[in-house]
Amino acid sequence: MTEPLLAPTSGQALILIAEDEPEIAEILIAYLKRTGFQTVHAQDGRRALELHQTLKPDLVLLDVMMPKLDGWMVLAEIRHRGNTPVIMLTAHDQDMDKLMGLRIGADDYIVKPFNPAEVIARVQAVLRRCADQEHGASHSVLRVDAFEIDIDSHEVSVRIGTRNQPLSLTVTEFRLLAQLAKAPRRVFSRAELLVLCSPESDSLERTVDSHISKLRRKIEDLGLRGVPSSIRGVGYRFGNLA
Structure with missing residues (x-):
């Protein structure tokens, strides 16, 4: 029927x-x-x-x-x-x-x-x-947990306590963080991140690991851990969100 x-x-x-x-x-x-x-x-x-x-x-x-x-x-x-x-x-x-x-x-x-x-x-x-x-808001500014990511100005700030700390990133690191933040619960494979964040490059997928490692280290230097989060055998997501 x-x-x-x-x-x-x-x-x-x-x-x-x-x-x-x-x-x-x-x-x-x-x-x-x-x-x-x-x-x-x-x-x-x-x-x-x-x-x-x-x-x-x-x-x-x-x-x-x-x-x-x-x-x-x-x-x-x-x-x-x-x-x-x-x-x-x-x-x-x-x-x-x-x-x-x-x-x-x-x-x-x-x-x-x-x-x-x-x-x-x-x-x-x-x-x-x-x-x-x-409605025209797009994703010019992404706010996820303690992070505020301005897509237009390529600027990132992280809220630590009551203060916003700037986070200095390379172009690729910024693209990776922004891409993960757009769908913070989704797991992205290395191949996807390579296509989305470095489409002009002929780099191997393992270079994504290197960029993610450097990005995570910079975030850890501000006192936050677990961003980005590694999902073994699959890839990466923004973090372990509550």
């Missing part, structure tokens, strides 16, 4: 869940509705594109492995149509999968099995970021 196509209620963001496993879809629907979102569900890639075209959802939670059209094909078509935020749901915690999604235009990734509460937090963060960009 085909679900009715209802226009989203004013003020409630509409989330399109493209997921072929009913149990996972039901959990996501329950958590999203409990948080105040509206949802619509597609069990295959073709239906997901139909619902995207008809309902214009505010965000898409998109499984990679789906019948009829896989998540990569759906993502590519959504990007061809516009800039709807997309969070990929994948059972593959592989760098190449993440890089493929990055190149096609995914906004974030969540690896199965996942904590539903984390999914909600990611959805809220992506929607908030897109709203800021739409």
Whole structure:
């Protein structure tokens, strides 16, 4: 039975869940509705594109492995149509999968099995970021924990006690810190960071380790530890946020 196509209620963001496993879809629907979102569900890639075209959802939670059209094909078509935020749901915690999604235009990734509460937090963060960009705020100034990162002026300050301490960084160190701060809970692989923060370079991935090490040492000199945070065998994220 085909679900009715209802226009989203004013003020409630509409989330399109493209997921072929009913149990996972039901959990996501329950958590999203409990948080105040509206949802619509597609069990295959073709239906997901139909619902995207008809309902214009505010965000898409998109499984990679789906019948009829896989998540990569759906993502590519959504990007061809516009800039709807997309969070990929994948059972593959592989760098190449993440890089493929990055190149096609995914906004974030969540690896199965996942904590539903984390999914909600990611959805809220992506929607908030897109709203800021739409209203012209963009990310000219990023504020994460004790850090204030001014993208335009390439300046960083760190709050130590009641004082803001300047943090002097190289261009690459600044790019790495800013990239991690844009999605502080997300783990970036070395390959992703190399592409995002040093696209003009032909450096090897291990050079990312060297830059991260120098960046961390400068931050430790100010009295803070654990930024950036290393995730063994995967890559780096901003830090161990509470």
